[in-house]
Amino acid sequence: MLVRLLWKPLPESWLPVAPQRSTGLRGLIAWIQEMAAGAPQGDDVERRVRRGAMQAIVREAFQQTVAEQDSEHRGPAAFADAWKARLAALLSQESVEVSGWADITIAELDTDLGWSLYAAASRARSETIARANATPSRRRGTDDAPTVSFEFSIAADGDGSLGRVQYAICEPCGVGLLKKISFSPEWHCCGFGSLALRELETRHSGLTWYTSGQYAHAKGFYARYRQGSDSPWTAKQHPCPHF
Ligand SMILES: [Zn+2]
Numbered sequence: 001m002l003v004r005l006l007w008k009p010l011p012e013s014w015l016p017v018a019p020q021r022s023t024g025l026r027g028l029i030a031w032i033q034e035m036a037a038g039a040p041q042g043d044d045v046e047r048r049v050r051r052g053a054m055q056a057i058v059r060e061a062f063q064q065t066v067a068e069q070d071s072e073h074r075g076p077a078a079f080a081d082a083w084k085a086r087l088a089a090l091l092s093q094e095s096v097e098v099s100g101w102a103d104i105t106i107a108e109l110d111t112d113l114g115w116s117l118y119a120a121a122s123r124a125r126s127e128t129i130a131r132a133n134a135t136p137s138r139r140r141g142t143d144d145a146p147t148v149s150f151e152f153s154i155a156a157d158g159d160g161s162l163g164r165v166q167y168a169i170c171e172p173c174g175v176g177l178l179k180k181i182s183f184s185p186e187w188h189c190c191g192f193g194s195l196a197l198r199e200l201e202t203r204h205s206g207l208t209w210y211t212s213g214q215y216a217h218a219k220g221f222y223a224r225y226r227q228g229s230d231s232p233w234t235a236k237q238h239p240c241p242h243f
Contacts, residue, residue, distance in 0.1 A: 061086035173240035176207040
């Protein structure tokens with residue numbers, strides 16, 4: 001949904017405010033599809049270019065905010081605020097340079113469109129975060145017994161996979177090992193890491209969990225998570241002889 005709003009061509013009949021009858025992400029998707037279906041009449045190249053330019057600026061503000069996540073670690077609400085501040089800063093300039101576009105002159109644009117696009121995209125992001133869930137575990141590759149490898153995704157309706165979790169378990173030793181957990185940068189700090197660890201503990205209850213080489217980059221995360229967990233979640237190299 002977020003991708004559609006920020007990267008795909010916008011329909012001409014874009015409304016300044018998403019209709020209230022839209023309930024949740026499905027409502028928003030239905031609305032966008034209706035808009036797209038009724039689009040072509042009276043659309044002209046110039047208006048299309050202006051819409052595209054405004055969208056490029058909202059997207060640029062989004063990407064600037066995503067680029068700061070490594071240092072800022074903003075949760076969803078703080079991310080939305082920072083994105084909004086970035087957009088305001090761009091729109092307050094006389095012109096903006098965005099990759100793929102010549103200089104965009106702000107005075108030629110409809111800034112209301114920009115703000116309504118920001119509102120819809122920001123809402124889509126928070127709804128995706130709220131709806132994100134773990135898919136069922138699937139066997140992965142072939143293992144030397146007794147270890148068994150699995151993977152699952154964190155996914156949301158209409159957005160596909162937001163990230164991936166790879167792990168293995170050794171039932172006889174009662175050990176679980178999180179091998180890799182990866183989310184694309186726009187979904188960092190959305191609580192999906194904790195969601196993934198909780199899933200592991202629930203799906204394979206009774207195991208003691210460890211993690212792997214990624215540990216060093218996420219010590220703070222594991223330190224917080226460990227407080228509510230019975231497992232050590234450390235990067236101890238050989239939690240059992242079979243790994
Ligand atoms: Zn073992």
